[in-house]
Structure formats: C-alpha cells, structure tokens
Amino acid sequence: MKVTVVGAGLAGSEAIWQLAKRGIHVDVFEMRPKRKAPAFVSGDFAELVCSNSLRSDAKDTAVGVLKEEMRLLDSLVIRIAQETRIPAGSALAVDRVAFARKITETIEALDNVTIHREEVTEIPDTPCIIATGPLTSDALFIKLQGLIGTQSLYFYDAIAPIIDKSTIDMTKVTRASRYDVGEDYLNCPLNKEEFERFYDFLIQAELAPLHDFEEQIFFEGCMPIEVLAKRGPKTLLFGPMKPVGLSPEPYAVVQLRQDDAADTLVNMVGFQTRLSWPAQREMLKFIPGLKSAQIARYGVCHRNTYLNSPLFLDKHYQFKKIPGLYFAGQMTGVEGYVESSASGLIAGLSLARALLDQDPLPLDNTTVIGALSTHISQGNPKHFVPYNANFGLMRCQSEVKPSARRTALAAQAIANIETLVKSL
Numbered sequence: 001m002k003v004t005v006v007g008a009g010l011a012g013s014e015a016i017w018q019l020a021k022r023g024i025h026v027d028v029f030e031m032r033p034k035r036k037a038p039a040f041v042s043g044d045f046a047e048l049v050c051s052n053s054l055r056s057d058a059k060d061t062a063v064g065v066l067k068e069e070m071r072l073l074d075s076l077v078i079r080i081a082q083e084t085r086i087p088a089g090s091a092l093a094v095d096r097v098a099f100a101r102k103i104t105e106t107i108e109a110l111d112n113v114t115i116h117r118e119e120v121t122e123i124p125d126t127p128c129i130i131a132t133g134p135l136t137s138d139a140l141f142i143k144l145q146g147l148i149g150t151q152s153l154y155f156y157d158a159i160a161p162i163i164d165k166s167t168i169d170m171t172k173v174t175r176a177s178r179y180d181v182g183e184d185y186l187n188c189p190l191n192k193e194e195f196e197r198f199y200d201f202l203i204q205a206e207l208a209p210l211h212d213f214e215e216q217i218f219f220e221g222c223m224p225i226e227v228l229a230k231r232g233p234k235t236l237l238f239g240p241m242k243p244v245g246l247s248p249e250p251y252a253v254v255q256l257r258q259d260d261a262a263d264t265l266v267n268m269v270g271f272q273t274r275l276s277w278p279a280q281r282e283m284l285k286f287i288p289g290l291k292s293a294q295i296a297r298y299g300v301c302h303r304n305t306y307l308n309s310p311l312f313l314d315k316h317y318q319f320k321k322i323p324g325l326y327f328a329g330q331m332t333g334v335e336g337y338v339e340s341s342a343s344g345l346i347a348g349l350s351l352a353r354a355l356l357d358q359d360p361l362p363l364d365n366t367t368v369i370g371a372l373s374t375h376i377s378q379g380n381p382k383h384f385v386p387y388n389a390n391f392g393l394m395r396c397q398s399e400v401k402p403s404a405r406r407t408a409l410a411a412q413a414i415a416n417i418e419t420l421v422k423s424l
C-alpha cells in the first residue's frame with residue numbers, strides 16, 4: 001500500500017505522519033530546495049513562511065481548542081511545536097529553524113517514507129494527497145485548473161473582515177435592503193462626524209507588509225478599502241459606504257452580509273483590506289454597532305491559491321469525483337498554520353482509514369477540527385473564502401447563554417475528540 005503526498009509543508013508533513021505511523025508507505029514529493037516559492041528560505045519541511053507564532057494556546061480561543069484537539073489526535077506539528085517552543089505569553093511561538101528541522105528529521109527517520117526532492121507537474125495517480133499550499137507552483141496550478149476549471153481555483157484573496165454576529169450591538173444597526181429590493185443587509189449607519197473620524201483613522205492606519213511577488217496581484221485584482229479612501233472621502237461615499245436607497249438615508253453606511261448557512265457570521269461588504277490585524281480591530285471601534293465586535297476572519301489581500309472546495313471536496317478533504325485523491329492545507333480553504341496542519345491531519349488519517357478498510361471519521365461542527373471540515377465541504381460556494389478556526393463556525397449541543405457559549409463549545413469540542421480518539 002503506497003500513498004503519494006505532494007508538498008511537505010505544514011499540511012503535507014502532518015498527513016505524512018498520520019499515514020506512516022499507521023504502517024502505510026508514503027512517497028513524498030517536495031520541490032524545495034531545488035525550486036522555492038519566493039516566501040520560502042530553506043529546504044526544510046513545514047517551514048513557517050512568515051510569523052513564528054502558532055497563535056493562542058488558551059482554551060477560550062478556537063485556535064487554542066484546535067491545538068488541544070490535535071494533541072489528542074497525536075499531531076506531529078503540535079508535538080514538535082511544543083518541543084521547540086519559545087516564551088511568548090499565552091501564544092505558542094516556536095524557534096522556526098529548530099521547528100522545521102525537527103519535523104524534517106522526524107519524517108526522514110521514518111522507514112516507510114521515501115522522499116523525492118522534485119516538483120510535481122502532473123496530478124499523480126491515486127491514492128494521493130496534494131498539499132502544495134497557497135504558493136503552489138505554476139505548472140501544477142495549471143493542471144489543477146484543468147481538473148476543476150479556471151473559475152474554481154483562486155489565485156489571490158481579497159477578503160473583507162468577517163465578524164462574529166453575536167458580538168454586534170444590534171441596537172445600533174438596522175436590517176434593510178437598498179430601495180427595499182433584494183437581499184437584506186445589516187446596516188451600520190454613520191453620521192457626518194462619525195464618518196470623518198472613521199475616514200481620518202483609515203487613511204493613516206497601519207498596513208500588513210506586502211511581499212514583492214504580491215505587488216502585481218495587488219494592483220491587478222484587489223482594491224482595498226484604504227486605497228479607495230486615499231483617493232478622497234467621496235470615493236467611499238459613492239462606493240462601498242454609499243447610503244443611497246436606505247430609509248432614512250444616513251450620511252454613510254457600512255453594510256454587513258450574512259456569510260454562513262448557520263447565520264452566525266457576517267462580512268463587511270466592499271471592505272477587502274490590507275490593514276494589519278490590530279488596525280482592523282481598531283477600525284471597528286469607529287463603526288456604530290461594531291465597537292465591541294469580534295473578527296472571526298481578518299481581511300486580507302495576498303497571493304493565495306485555493307479551491308472553491310464546497311464544489312469539490314467532502315468533509316474528509318477527498319475530491320468527490322476521484323476517490324483516493326485528497327487535498328490538504330491552505331489550498332482547501334482553511335487559513336493559518338494550525339488550521340493547515342489540522343486539515344493535513346484529517347486528510348492523512350481519513351485516507352489511512354480508507355486504505356485500512358476502517359470506517360470514515362465521524363466529523364461535524366461540534367468540534368473545531370470538524371467545523372473546518374464542514375466549512376470546506378459545505379460552505380457557500382458562491383462566496384467561499386478561507387477561514388481561521390473560530391467559534392462562529394461551530395454548533396453548540398446544549399442551550400447556553402451567549403456569554404457562556406465559548407466555554408461550552410470548548411468543553412464540548414475536547415470531550416467529543418476524546419471520545420473519538422477512544423473509538424479509533
């Protein structure tokens with residue numbers, strides 16, 4: 001029994017581990033160090049391309065709970081992250097060189113893994129996991145376009161912040177559509193003074209760094225709200241913040257549109273942005289109704305190859321039309337180091353179970369790892385965007401007050417994964 005894994009980034013490394021430790025032979029194809037996408041510097045597996053932080057370890061955050069779920073499921077990435085941890089308060093930050101080196105050495109030491117330092121330019125035969133990440137090489141990108149169509153394979157993200165609806169002050173917003181036709185939005189109205197304060201903040205707010213290789217994409221395809229703002233306040237008042245058609249008509253408006261089937265998340269219409277994460281949090285304080293709102297998914301404008309997964313993948317990350325072909329990592333529509341690793345864990349474990357004739361993993365949105373699977377397989381394909389782990393994607397099995405929801409979700413998720421692990 002042999003499996004091909006393409007790409008030994010975070011997701012690929014985790015998938016290799018899950019397969020190999022179950023006795024399955026893995027042929028790994030990793031193009032580095034021969035070919036390196038511009039964000040990478042080494043030939044090591046699981047290189048962290050930007051920050052060295054795997055974000056919060058606290059159990060009252062979704063990413064903290066996800067890490068605990070992954071620990072229970074014997075994640076290689078989380079184990080090595082613990083072993084190479086450096087002080088960073090409640091965040092799990094690592095010595096990035098030691099982290100990538102240890103993952104590489106662990107995989108190299110596995111008897112049933114063969115490593116090929118080669119670029120893959122064709123979709124391999126099954127069984128196979130493709131985990132080539134947001135910077136998938138051009139040759140494979142073209143083959144993936146052939147497999148799923150040019151409209152369903154995205155090349156960059158230009159995404160507005162997505163907000164946890166339960167954290168919006170509903171007394172300050174109205175529900176209405178422009179001219180009373182079409183879809184209803186939540187409207188955050190701003191008077192002249194509020195708009196001017198918002199505008200003054202926006203034109204000087206801090207930006208996330210732009211990589212050289214992203215400049216072209218940025219100018220071609222993505223027009224962030226802060227770039228529009230710098231053209232003058234009227235660009236916003238006649239653009240994404242135009243108040244026309246609302247009654248009574250405010251001076252300006254921020255519109256929020258439902259983003260998920262469960263109606264727990266909303267996105268800020270026309271607010272794709274490259275502001276830094278702290279600046280995005282600060283921006284909300286200038287918008288009536290959003291002063292205490294929590295961002296479930298930050299806005300971004302960056303290079304990011306990803307599939308419109310709900311059209312193609314099932315909850316085990318398997319390509320529905322070709323049994324035995326799996327995808328994993330950021331390219332499936334999860335976002336972040338931990339989430340990418342988590343999807344590699346589920347893809348690797350699911351493929352191993354299929355090859356060993358075992359029942360498919362039971363997964364649903366009562367756990368964080370299951371909520372990510374649900375997002376990539378059942379998200380809305382009309383405006384599918386990658387997501388970080390967040391409680392807004394989850395379903396609570398018991399009736400609890402909104403203030404107790406996070407604690408209940410965290411406890412339920414860990415209990416459910418403990419039960420799952422016992423059954424494996």
Ligand SMILES: Cc1cc2nc3c(=O)[nH]c(=O)nc-3n(C[C@H](O)[C@H](O)[C@H](O)COP(=O)(O)OP(=O)(O)OC[C@H]3O[C@@H](n4cnc5c(N)ncnc54)[C@H](O)[C@@H]3O)c2cc1C
Binds near residue numbers: 046119
């Ligand atoms: C510039 C940038 C910065 C980011 N910063 C952060 C951050 O700070 N924090 C965070 O949480 N997330 C960040 N992300 C998002 C995401 O978490 C990371 O990209 C993460 O590394 C994704 O993991 P992955 O396993 O899906 O892909 P990767 O880690 O990118 O792994 C994919 C692997 O596939 C290999 N590969 C690609 N094409 C081929 C091919 N044809 N044949 C063989 N091998 C191939 C690559 O060399 C690579 O090793 C960032 C993304 C980008 C693009």
